[in-house]
Amino acid sequence: MTAVAEVMDYDEVLERFDPVLGLEVHVELNTNTKMFCGCANVFGGEPNTHVCPVCLGMPGALPAVNGKAVESAMRIGLALNCEIAEWCRFARKNYFYPDMPKNFQTSQYDEPIAFNGYLDVELDDGSIFRVDIERAHMEEDTGKSLHVGGATGRIHGADYSLLDYNRAGVPLIEIVTKPLVGTGARAPEVARAYVAALRDLLRGLDVSDVRMDQGSLRCDANVSLMAKDATEFGTRTETKNVNSLRSVERAVRYEMTRHAAVLVGGGKIKQETRHFDESTATTRAGRTKETAEDYRYFPEPDLVPIAPSREWVAELKAGLPQPPWVRRKRLQEEWGLSDAELRDLVNADALDLVAATVDAGAKSDDARSWWVSYLSQQAKTLNKELAELPITPAQVARVSALVADGSLTNKLARAVVDGVLAGEGEPDAVVEARGLKVVSDDSALTAAVDEALAAQPDVAEKIRSGKVAAAGAIVGAVMKATKGSADAKRVRELIIERCS
Amino acid sequence: MPSISRDEVAHLARLARLAATDDELDLFAGQLDTILNAVAQVGEVSQQDVPPTSHAVPLTNVFREDVVRPCLTQQQALSGAPSAEEGRFRVPRILGEEQ
Numbered sequence: 001m002t003a004v005a006e007v008m009d010y011d012e013v014l015e016r017f018d019p020v021l022g023l024e025v026h027v028e029l030n031t032n033t034k035m036f037c038g039c040a041n042v043f044g045g046e047p048n049t050h051v052c053p054v055c056l057g058m059p060g061a062l063p064a065v066n067g068k069a070v071e072s073a074m075r076i077g078l079a080l081n082c083e084i085a086e087w088c089r090f091a092r093k094n095y096f097y098p099d100m101p102k103n104f105q106t107s108q109y110d111e112p113i114a115f116n117g118y119l120d121v122e123l124d125d126g127s128i129f130r131v132d133i134e135r136a137h138m139e140e141d142t143g144k145s146l147h148v149g150g151a152t153g154r155i156h157g158a159d160y161s162l163l164d165y166n167r168a169g170v171p172l173i174e175i176v177t178k179p180l181v182g183t184g185a186r187a188p189e190v191a192r193a194y195v196a197a198l199r200d201l202l203r204g205l206d207v208s209d210v211r212m213d214q215g216s217l218r219c220d221a222n223v224s225l226m227a228k229d230a231t232e233f234g235t236r237t238e239t240k241n242v243n244s245l246r247s248v249e250r251a252v253r254y255e256m257t258r259h260a261a262v263l264v265g266g267g268k269i270k271q272e273t274r275h276f277d278e279s280t281a282t283t284r285a286g287r288t289k290e291t292a293e294d295y296r297y298f299p300e301p302d303l304v305p306i307a308p309s310r311e312w313v314a315e316l317k318a319g320l321p322q323p324p325w326v327r328r329k330r331l332q333e334e335w336g337l338s339d340a341e342l343r344d345l346v347n348a349d350a351l352d353l354v355a356a357t358v359d360a361g362a363k364s365d366d367a368r369s370w371w372v373s374y375l376s377q378q379a380k381t382l383n384k385e386l387a388e389l390p391i392t393p394a395q396v397a398r399v400s401a402l403v404a405d406g407s408l409t410n411k412l413a414r415a416v417v418d419g420v421l422a423g424e425g426e427p428d429a430v431v432e433a434r435g436l437k438v439v440s441d442d443s444a445l446t447a448a449v450d451e452a453l454a455a456q457p458d459v460a461e462k463i464r465s466g467k468v469a470a471a472g473a474i475v476g477a478v479m480k481a482t483k484g485s486a487d488a489k490r491v492r493e494l495i496i497e498r499c500s
Numbered sequence: 501m502p503s504i505s506r507d508e509v510a511h512l513a514r515l516a517r518l519a520a521t522d523d524e525l526d527l528f529a530g531q532l533d534t535i536l537n538a539v540a541q542v543g544e545v546s547q548q549d550v551p552p553t554s555h556a557v558p559l560t561n562v563f564r565e566d567v568v569r570p571c572l573t574q575q576q577a578l579s580g581a582p583s584a585e586e587g588r589f590r591v592p593r594i595l596g597e598e599q
Contacts, residue, residue: 031566038569047587048577052569058579067563089554096517098591146588155595160586165577294515299554307560 005259019187027173027208029072034169035140036063042238055169057102071170072207073138077114082131087307090300096118099142109297112137131194132178142165143168177371179390192249196221200324200462235269239283241276250275334365356393362400370396391420398427411434438487449494452477463499471495503536
């Protein structure tokens with residue numbers, strides 16, 4: 001095991017150095033099929049069941065480009081304000097590693113499909129940091145390895161490895177920033193905010209599941225430090241395995257403090273790949289980075305060049321959705337939300353769900369309340385993402401409508417939602433099956449009220465003598481008798497009526 | 501000045517995971533140099549206005565519809581594997597102990 005690295009106090013790092021960031025984000029597209037073959041593009045599944053001769057690299061198998069993936073790549077490029085290449089090619093990136101059975105990855109080298117863009121990223125204090133985008137290019141994902149034996153279950157010292165190629169060939173877009181300078185103390189925050197903004201943007205484009213926990217959005221953080229009087233960038237390290245927004249921030253911060261300690265101690269930063277460890281919030285060295293030449297890139301002879309017509313590009317550009325932050329502003333105004341309320345909604349990952357619920361006919365306040373409070377609690381209890389709950393915005397809107405027209409009380413409505421979550425069907429079916437409708441039939445309610453009054457004659461007497469507050473006991477008895485299905489306000493009215 | 505040095509040949513051999521003896525490196529370096537010089541003659545006739553050719557056919561934008569096609573079964577996929585375990589391809593250790 002390697003010793004724990006020395007780190008420098010963060011404030012001291014900033015007194016002596018300026019950080020330079022470079023972020024590479026890999027996005028798995030949500031196309032139906034892989035990049036170069038018709039195998040299903042799905043997460044997980046039994047190992048090696050979404051594979052064919054092409055993605056297994058069998059001799060003689062020929063790739064065929066997924067047109068939808070190219071379209072998604074261009075839409076991503078356009079949304080990032082990039083230029084779209086008039087002509088570009090795929091290239092072979094040669095390396096021996098069992099995660100690519102072909103012994104090369106089909107990628108793009110010096111002719112990316114999109115280049116020279118930017119993304120304006122809003123920081124926590126509302127200020128904007130412009131992240132310049134170098135390029136976005138198309139490639140394919142690798143297979144997944146499982147390392148067996150050895151002390152740690154890691155690749156180092158493993159006895160052997162097991163390979164599942166279901167993920168090999170899944171369309172991947174790599175988005176690379178230019179070196180980000182001038183972030184100063186906010187480097188970790190900028191890194192996090194950029195990945196968050198990119199995730200929102202990609203989700204809005206509906207080109208990827210953007211699930212960092214499942215690896216459909218992955219960030220590699222390049223960090224280097226420049227001494228205050230330096231004119232050239234320092235040596236960088238590339239930290240991988242950064243699987244959450246919080247980790248992006250912590251990984252950048254850690255590397256800054258580690259680099260500074262090495263540099264001040266008279267050492268040199270080794271250009272290498274490092275792996276982020278979530279549990280300790282530190283990084284450790286991975287394999288030493290091969291230089292670009294060692295990959296021996298050359299144009300992929302089995303795939304013809306891509307030359308998107310300017311009409312196609314213009315059409316895709318015109319069809320881009322409103323950027324998430326513009327849409328957010330619009331919804332904030334439409335729904336009359338404060339900045340804090342909007343932030344809660346976004347942080348709860350509930351914005352799209354609320355919007356869909358409003359589209360399905362619910363009032364925004366009602367929709368918001370359902371998703372941000374009750375359903376968020378349920379999601380937490382079930383340890384699921386809000387969007388994964390087995391209830392649709394349309395179903396929430398229906399429950400909301402039943403409350404609005406007085407068919408359900410809030411308490412009953414929650415029971416209906418519980419029923420839907422438990423897989424008992426549509427809200428109306430749950431109401432029916434569980435007998436949850438508000439008893440609004442006055443004759444049934446009146447009978448229940450009379451019964452309760454007869455059972456507690458002393459209370460009935462008090463009410464008759466004008467002590468209206470005593471009605472609470474009768475309301476309680478009626479609610480109990482009707483299993484909570486009565487409208488308490490109406491019950492109260494009936495009690496007063498019967499006693500006057 | 502040869503077009504390719506013996507060291508470059510040794511480097512390429514290592515990248516390609518080819519074991520080459522010292523004698524073989526000497527031999528290959530000479531042979532590859534001859535081949536590269538022969539190919540270099542093409543450069544003498546091509547002009548600046550002729551772009552390097554990567555594809556012999558003048559086609560662009562050949563795309564496949566995004567429609568799922570049948571895959572191999574796990575059994576078929578692994579049928580040619582020298583070794584398999586738990587439905588996965590088994591490969592020899594990739595890296596040694598951590599330095």
